[in-house]
Amino acid sequence: MTDHEPxxxxxxxxxxxxxxxxxxxxxxxxxxxxxxxxxSLFTEDEHQRFHWLKQRGHKTNKVKSKQRFDYDRFHPKDLLVIDTRNNMFMAQWDSQFSACQIPHLRSPMFFHVDPSDIDGMISYAHLNKREKELMEITNVVGKEFSKHQQKRLKSKLKSTDGIVDINMRDWxxxxxxxxxxxxxxxxxxxxRYRLQDGIVNDEVESIEHRLIQSGDDxxxxFVIRTKSGKIYxxxxxxxxSGHRGKINYPLSICPDPHFPNGSCHTTHLFSKQVQFLDSQYFSNPDRKNIVIIGGGLTSAQLAHVACQDPTVSSVHLVFRSGIKIKHFDFHLDWVxxxxxxxxxxxxxxxxxxLKYEMMNExxxxxxxxxxxxxKLKQHVKNGRLNWMTETQVVEQGWENGSWELSLRKQNSEAKRLSKIDYxxxxxxxxxxVESLPFLHTMFDEFPIDVCNGYPSLTDNLQWNKEIPLYMVGKNAALQVGPTSANLDGARLGAERIGWHLQNMKLQGEFDWSPVSVITNNDGRSSTFDKRLQLAGGSINWFELLEFEKIN
Known part of the structure; x- marks a missing residue:
């Protein structure tokens, strides 16, 4: 099949x-x-003004403004969601939070997926009388500071420049x-948006930008082929597609991780390829000796779960750096x-x-x-957790079904951990992004720049200005910023994509012309053939109109 054949x-x-x-x-x-x-991106004052204008519609004099307050939205039947885990939304998210047994989110209440109201989740909690399920994040904006502490803070601010995380005006x-x-x-x-019937459980294997005929259109x-054999x-x-990329296995010190019998990565836990503390991987299921390597919140959550399990006899938590304590993944001045x-x-x-460097900072x-x-400090105090900070694994060996690890703390001699089960x-x-198999065709035929694994998209998070393929989440980091992989980035990315697509819909850029087939007995090209050439870019509209005029 050639590119000109639909x-x-x-x-x-x-x-x-x-x-x-x-x-x-x-x-x-x-x-x-x-x-x-x-x-959802409006402040409270902007929200009130927005609804006032929406209620009055075109009767309101907007001082000759051309700004639109109505959008040409899509309908649920216009969309299809393909998910590798389930035919329900949030399947991967549920699996991840279940694996780590996380009781509360790290993000505050105004980070969510609702596009209509930034305070929507707060209203939902109060309307359903679920206020007890909210956990306060103390010492963030200032209410918890005494008057004496506030005076001291103000005196410090007089002699400093820059942004302060605590905003005393946001009370x-x-x-x-x-x-x-x-x-x-x-x-x-x-x-609310009637989206449930529009999601299917399947795995995308390839995406191609091609000429398509569906019915008379x-x-x-895009032609999207899936693992089940479907062509959409x-x-x-x-x-x-979420957090997908190269797993950071320390292959230099552990060339064979002995997956899944001796070790696994958290991505394997989240995808349910391996269950956390699964007894089948332990020679003595009642005395499990484990090591957790990683300096983020996920490692802390797993360590907490392990310390509460009576079948676990020892838990070693290894941080390569020191302990960094933050309410969020990033500083408050980003959100x-x-x-x-x-x-x-x-x-x-x-x-x-430069953007990549700023994201890392x-x-x-x-x-x-x-x-x-x-929680971890309490486990350390109770003798349930061996928390090693500024420590690296320098050697790792697998023998007789258990690990021998050599660890070195900064400026100290190496220590050994023996008979580690997992x-x-x-x-x-x-x-x-280039490691995603289903994008290989797009990179081959329509290459774009990639910086340290992140694609260089347009400001609208589009592949390029001609091809309407969009990316949201972690892969949009160079355009959205360091919050791209979090709920703040999900909503901001959705707003950019939604605004651009609805504007294109309003302008009729997705209005495909119906195909009319004319059979010519003299062997000349039909209107159908000419429209194929037009869609394929080999002729222009003037040539098509001239052809139809002659025929």
Whole structure:
């Protein structure tokens, strides 16, 4: 089949848009595309003004403004979500939180997937009388400071410059939702936008930008092939595939990790390839000796779960660096009231390399929040946890079904850990968009720049200005910033994509022309053939019109 021949797509397998991934990013995009009055990025004052204008519609004099307050939204039947885990939204998210037994999110209440209202989850909690499921994040914005502490803080501010994390003008407390509350709120969003019937359980194997015919419609779009053998077609596609890339295995010291019998990575736990503390991998299921390697919140959560398990006799937690305690993955000035100062500085950087450096500075590697720091300190005090900081594994050997590890602390002699049954690596994933198998064809035919594993997209998170393939989440980091992989980035990315796609829909850029077939007895090209050439780019509209005029 040549590029000028259309790929036939069954009408039942054709949609306006297909979203790859049914997690928080995929749900945020789907909901945003179906929302005609998005308001989740507005402040409270902007919200009031927005609703006042919306109620009055075109009767309001906007001082000759051309700004639109109505959007040409998509409908649930226009979209299809393909998820590798399940035919339900949030399957991977549920699996990850279940594996780590996480009771509360790390993110505050105003980070969520609802495109209509930034305070939507707070309202949901109060309307359903679930306030007890909220955990307060203390000492974040200032209410918990005494008058004496506030005076001392103000005196310090007089002699310092720069941004201060504590914003005394923003006087409301920060709360974190319970895992169940957040999940239930996401399901409420799914129900509100009637998205549940538009998700299927399958794995995407390839994406191609091709000429497509579905029924009487003909145009350039995406052909998406899946592991089950299905062939889907769409006018635009969004990649919301989550945290996928190269696993950071320490292969230099452990060339054979003996997966799954001797070790695994947290990605294997989240995908349920391995169950945490599964007895089948231990010679003595009642006396499990484990090592957890990694300096982030996930390693702390796993260590806490292990210390509570009576079958675990020893837990060794290895941090390569010191202990970094932060409420969030990044500093508050990236998401609080004056976040535009930081984000504007990021957006105005001249190169992707500079943006990458700023992202690393903002996230500072792995960190844990105060809640889990207190829990781990208590386990250390009780003798349940051996917490080794500024320590690296320098040698690792597998013998007779157990590990022998050599560890070295900074400026100290190496120590050995013997008879370790299992090693869990919470060492993260290295961004590598080119390692995604289903994108190989796109990179081969329509190459774009990649910086340290992150793709260089347009400001609208588009592959390039001509091809309507979008990316959201971690892969949009060079455009969204260091919060791209978090809920803040999911909503911001969904807003950029949603605004751009709805604007294209409004302008008729997704209106494919119906195909009319004319049979010519004299052997001349039919209108159908000419329209194929037009869609393929080999002729222009003037040549087609001249042909139809003659015939």
């Amino acid at each position: 790929v036939q797509i069954e009408p039942d397998n054709f949609r306006d848009g297909i979203i790859i991934g049914g997690g928080t990013c995929g749900l945020a995009v789907a909901a945003r595309l179906c929302e005609n009055h998005p308001g 409301k407390d920060y709360y974190r939702p319970s895992t169940k509350l957040f999940h239930d709120y996401c399901m409420e969003v799914v129900e 003909l145009g350039k779009g 077609g769409c006018k635009f596609a969004v990649v919301a 609080a009231k004056y976040k535009n100062v930081k984000k504007s500085a990021f957006y105005n950087l001249g190169t992707n390399e 903002a996230r500072e590697g792995g960190s844990i929040n105060p809640e889990y720091y207190k 090693v869990y690596y919470a060492t993260g994933i290295q961004a590598d």
